[in-house]
Amino acid sequence: MTVRDALNSALEEEMTADEKVYLLGEEVGQYNGAYKVSKGLLDKFGPKRVIDTPITESGFCGLAVGSAFAGLKPVCEFMTWNFAMQAIDQIVNSAAKTHYMSGGNVDCPITFRGPNGAAAGVAAQHSQCFAAWYGSVPGLKVVSPWNSEDAKGLLKAAIRDPNPVVVLENELMYGISFPMSEAALSKDFVLEIGKAKIEKEGTDVTIVAHSRSVGFALEAAQLLEKEGICSAEVINLRSIRPLDTETIIKSVKKTNRLVTVEGGWPQYGVGSEICAQIMESEAFDHLDAPVVRVTGADVPTPYAQNLEAFAFPDTEVIARVVKRTLNKKIGA
Amino acid sequence: MLSTQKISLAKVAAKAFITPLTVRTFASSAARNVSINLHKGSFESYNCDAPSLDVEISKEELVRMYRSMVTMRRMEMASDGLYKAKLIRGFCHLCTGQEAVAVGMETALTAEDKIITAYRCHGFTYMRGGSITSILAELLGRKAGISGGKGGSMHMFTPNFFGGNGIVGAQVPLGAGIAFAQKYLGHKAATFSLYGDGASNQGQVFEAYNMAKLWELPAVFVCENNRYGMGTAANRSSANTSYFKRGDYIPGLKVNGMDVLAVHQAVAYAKEWTVSGKGPLLLEMETYRYGGHSMSDPGTTYRTREEIQHMRSNNDPITGLKQRLLEFNIITEDEMKAIDKAARVEVDQAVEEAKASGEPDLSEFWTQIYQKEAGVPSVRGREPEEIHHY
Numbered sequence: 231m232t233v234r235d236a237l238n239s240a241l242e243e244e245m246t247a248d249e250k251v252y253l254l255g256e257e258v259g260q261y262n263g264a265y266k267v268s269k270g271l272l273d274k275f276g277p278k279r280v281i282d283t284p285i286t287e288s289g290f291c292g293l294a295v296g297s298a299f300a301g302l303k304p305v306c307e308f309m310t311w312n313f314a315m316q317a318i319d320q321i322v323n324s325a326a327k328t329h330y331m332s333g334g335n336v337d338c339p340i341t342f343r344g345p346n347g348a349a350a351g352v353a354a355q356h357s358q359c360f361a362a363w364y365g366s367v368p369g370l371k372v373v374s375p376w377n378s379e380d381a382k383g384l385l386k387a388a389i390r391d392p393n394p395v396v397v398l399e400n401e402l403m404y405g406i407s408f409p410m411s412e413a414a415l416s417k418d419f420v421l422e423i424g425k426a427k428i429e430k431e432g433t434d435v436t437i438v439a440h441s442r443s444v445g446f447a448l449e450a451a452q453l454l455e456k457e458g459i460c461s462a463e464v465i466n467l468r469s470i471r472p473l474d475t476e477t478i479i480k481s482v483k484k485t486n487r488l489v490t491v492e493g494g495w496p497q498y499g500v501g502s503e504i505c506a507q508i509m510e511s512e513a514f515d516h517l518d519a520p521v522v523r524v525t526g527a528d529v530p531t532p533y534a535q536n537l538e539a540f541a542f543p544d545t546e547v548i549a550r551v552v553k554r555t556l557n558k559k560i561g562a
Numbered sequence: 563m564l565s566t567q568k569i570s571l572a573k574v575a576a577k578a579f580i581t582p583l584t585v586r587t588f589a590s591s592a593a594r595n596v597s598i599n600l601h602k603g604s605f606e607s608y609n610c611d612a613p614s615l616d617v618e619i620s621k622e623e624l625v626r627m628y629r630s631m632v633t634m635r636r637m638e639m640a641s642d643g644l645y646k647a648k649l650i651r652g653f654c655h656l657c658t659g660q661e662a663v664a665v666g667m668e669t670a671l672t673a674e675d676k677i678i679t680a681y682r683c684h685g686f687t688y689m690r691g692g693s694i695t696s697i698l699a700e701l702l703g704r705k706a707g708i709s710g711g712k713g714g715s716m717h718m719f720t721p722n723f724f725g726g727n728g729i730v731g732a733q734v735p736l737g738a739g740i741a742f743a744q745k746y747l748g749h750k751a752a753t754f755s756l757y758g759d760g761a762s763n764q765g766q767v768f769e770a771y772n773m774a775k776l777w778e779l780p781a782v783f784v785c786e787n788n789r790y791g792m793g794t795a796a797n798r799s800s801a802n803t804s805y806f807k808r809g810d811y812i813p814g815l816k817v818n819g820m821d822v823l824a825v826h827q828a829v830a831y832a833k834e835w836t837v838s839g840k841g842p843l844l845l846e847m848e849t850y851r852y853g854g855h856s857m858s859d860p861g862t863t864y865r866t867r868e869e870i871q872h873m874r875s876n877n878d879p880i881t882g883l884k885q886r887l888l889e890f891n892i893i894t895e896d897e898m899k900a901i902d903k904a905a906r907v908e909v910d911q912a913v914e915e916a917k918a919s920g921e922p923d924l925s926e927f928w929t930q931i932y933q934k935e936a937g938v939p940s941v942r943g944r945e946p947e948e949i950h951h952y
Contacts, residue, residue: 260864261793284763284799285730285791313729316766351651351703353714355728496942527943529931533714534703535651536921543944551945 234404236378237267237343240385241305243417245275248303251389254281254294255307255344264309265345265404291317291342295324298340298394305389308344311360311398318363325394326369341388346374346398347441347493348531348542357531359494361440364396365470365503371423372470374398376444378408380468383421391423398470400442424472428481432463435552436481438504439491440467443524443543447491450548460556470500478504479513486518487555493542496525519558524551595620596890604824608806610813610843613831617823621892627669627822628887629901631661631880634685636909637694641684641701644913645857650701653728654715657685659820659852662879663786664689666825667754671833674749678724678737679756681716682786682851686756690723694909698916706919710926731757731764734783738770741781741842752780752836754829760791762805771809774842781842782832783809786819792855793864806846819847820877823886850877928952 231239245251257264259272259282272280283290287308294306308314314321325338347359364372371393375381381399388395413419429444430451439447444466451462463481467474482488488508490501501523508514508521524543531541598617605612638656645654657664660682667677668689679686687697692708700707701715708718718726724740727733737755744751757767762785774781785805789796796803806814817828825847832843850873854861861870887893893901928950932938940951 257793260798264792282794282798284794285760286763286765288765289763316729316731349652351714352653353712353717353728355716356653522946524945525942527927527948528941529927532712532922532927533652533700533709533717534707534711534922536924537703537712537927540924540927540943547944547948554947 231378231410232405232407233375233378233381233399234265234267236382236410237385237399238269238271240382240389241268241271242274244386244389245271245279247417250301251303251305252279252281253305253307254283254290256283256285256309258282258307265401267399267404268307287313287316288320292320292324295320295338295340298325298338299328299336303339303341303389305341305343308342310356310401311344311346312356312358314342314344314360321364321370321394321396322367326367329393330369337392338394339392340394341385341391341397342394343385343388343397343399345401345404347400348526349401351533351535351538352531353533354530359398359492359526361398361470361492361494362499362503364398365473365500367471369394370471371395372398373423373468374440374470375468376403376441376466377406378410379414380421380466382410382414383419384423384468387420387423390420395423398441403442421468424469424474426468426474426477427466428463428477429466430462430464432461432485434460434462434485435487435489435555436463436465436478436485437489437491437548437552438465438467438478440470440500441493443491443493446543446545446548449545450552453545453549454552459553462552467500473503473507475504475507475511478508479511482508482513483516486516488517488521489524489548489552489555490521491524491543491548493526496523496528499523499525501525519555522551522555524548594622596624596892598823598886598890600821600824600827601818604818604821605828606806606816608804608814608816608844610815610835612815613827617827619823619826623669624883624887624892625901627665627826628880628883628898629905630665630668630689631822631883632902633694633905633908634661634664634688635880636905637688637697637912638684640698640909640913642853642857644698644701649917650715650857651703652714653681654701654857655682655855656853656857657682657851659873659878660786660788660849661685662822662825662882663819663847663849666822667784667829670826670829671754672751673722674751675833676722676724676740676744676751676753677756678727678733678740678753679786680727680730680733680758680761682758683716683718683726686723687718687720687726690720692718692720692723694912695915698912699919702916702919703921704916704919705922706916711922712926712930731761731766733757734761734764734767735770737783738774738779738781741774741779742777744780745778750837752782752833754782754784754832756784756786758791759785759787759789759796759803759805760794760799762808763800771812771842771844775812778839778841780836782829782836782845783812783842784845784847786847786849788849788851790851790855790864792859795864804846806844809842809844812842812844814844814846816846816848819849820873820879820882822879822883
């Protein structure tokens with residue numbers, strides 16, 4: 231099943247199960263979704279539950295949050311997360327903080343979703359990764375699915391979650407097909423938010439990634455194993471917030487080396503947070519080498535293909551960094 | 563950007579820009595001018611007078627308008643082909659059908675006036691001095707591109723054209739800001755900020771209107787109403803589709819945007835209005851795009867082929883001007899064909915030049931993040947050892 235279809239199934243199943251769940255966003259209805267994620271939903275559920283909004287993110291996000299305060303369960307789609315910057319005040323100040331500020335009196339069971347991070351050739355204003363920004367906000371949950379099971383299970387969990395959840399999808403993953411287990415095909419399949427998954431077990435180094443980078447991390451691990459260099463353990467974060475540090479710590483205690491991978495900018499990023507948390511934990515004493523972050527480059531995304539390729543991590547960069555990490559000795 | 567236009571234009575002319583078109587003053591001989599009467603449905607006004615329906619314009623200007631529109635269309639058609647050949651990546655929003663707006667605007671303005679728009683910007687870039695080669699090379703992501711290949715379709719700029727903006731609506735307060743600077747610096751010029759029917763509901767547009775009116779900025783807000791915001795028809799996005807009235811306390815004018823002379827007349831009127839100290843004005847250009855929203859959109863799932871065909875057959879801006887040129891004996895059919903052919907040759911040549919340009923040097927990856935003097939010692943790439951020191 232493709233990631234797109236997995237998301238579509240999740241939306242369909244949750245809207246069928248609960249009348250209060252509705253979808254709003256630009257082109258989600260009649261156009262069947264800018265990226266076809268909401269295909270068929272208007273036909274199935276009608277205009278009361280699938281709403282085409284004007285191009286007014288600040289307004290419709292605020293409206294969605296307000297409707298959540300009043301008891302509905304909105305799924306608020308941003309055509310890309312870049313456009314949500316127009317609405318970020320509502321996400322952070324209205325959705326994330328209100329349950330706390332109201333002493334628990336107001337709930338906000340809203341799901342925000344859309345494609346995040348780089349696509350192909352869409353340049354600086356359309357390629358930013360927002361995992362670190364939303365991941366820093368208390369009151370929000372943030373998930374970043376990689377494959378189809380992640381997409382379905384995490385989106386369903388997000389919609390069922392009584393808290394505001396940010397779902398960071400990836401446009402380049404929408405068309406990729408993955409096998410789905412029997413359990414994943416069930417209409418009650420949910421994944422726990424805040425739990426990472428070990429995609430591949432290993433012994434020599436831990437590679438932690440989220441979203442599209444998981445695929446590159448797995449390829450790098452395969453490559454290194456084939457070359458006889460090492461056995462890498464690959465962890466798919468699945469959730470940015472809460473961050474499953476327990477799984478990472480357990481893995482580092484086993485492998486003694488850690489490399490993080492993400493598509494976002496390096497400064498103040500997901501990898502930076504993992505480094506800090508590992509340093510502050512018991513895992514520090516188990517490190518044989520400093521943690522290294524593989525990230526997007528610290529530049530606005532360029533358009534030209536050769537430059538764009540240099541802006542985001544791929545299999546080759548990850549493999550190179552892992553090899554270098556393995557060669558580091560304590561005190562050297 | 564605020565230095566005198568002549569200097570900045572000359573500096574970069576050799577690289578990416580051609581000499582910008584300027585409005586010629588009327589020649590001394592009356593025989594060089596034509597008096598054209600616009601159709602009475604060309605304008606509708608809101609809290610202001612409509613411009614005169616009588617247009618006085620030189621024959622040279624009319625021919626220049628024709629040449630510009632024909633060349634622009636060729637350029638966009640070439641872009642269409644290059645995109646389908648996968649030589650252009652990402653987003654590509656073409657202005658085919660909307661040529662009269664960019665051309666009619668340019669002939670009514672000077673190089674001192676500024677323009678800003680959203681992502682449907684190739685035509686404006688061309689009219690504001692961008693060479694066809696530099697525009698096509700930018701689409702191809704090459705060194706010779708007007709932004710060095712780093713911006714792409716949505717991010718093209720010239721010294722008096724501020725793009726080329728990817729986030730719907732953001733260009734409108736930016737435009738008000740450019741007008742603010744013009745007033746602050748005492749420039750007798752205006753800024754034209756364009757946005758679509760889809761963008762017209764953005765809150766920031768109204769925030770820009772309010773400040774422009776409060777502070778009497780030389781700002782003209784231009785809604786290019788092509789009836790659809792991506793796949794959403796205007797009446798499904800807007801509670802009030804009379805976009806020229808949406809300025810409330812700002813007077814407005816609705817214009818037949820498929821008639822280059824109506825556009826020219828309205829823009830000249832708007833410039834005069836705003837530069838003479840009457841504050842901002844709103845223009846709504848009724849226009850139409852033949853293609854989809856972008857190259858990823860067929861453009862036929864939310865509108866009928868009949869509608870598209872009808873617009874092409876009855877309202878095409880190039881055909882409309884052609885008819886006038888023949889009717890007023892401005893040029894002959896053969897001269898017109900020669901212009902058409904020359905445009906095709908010019909664009910074909912530009913395509914070859916653009917293709918021949920190489921990819922940007924990898925060193926350009928690290929440049930222009932900041933201005934050189936910013937005191938940033940180094941930039942990190944994808945891992946700690948990919949580091950660039952300045």
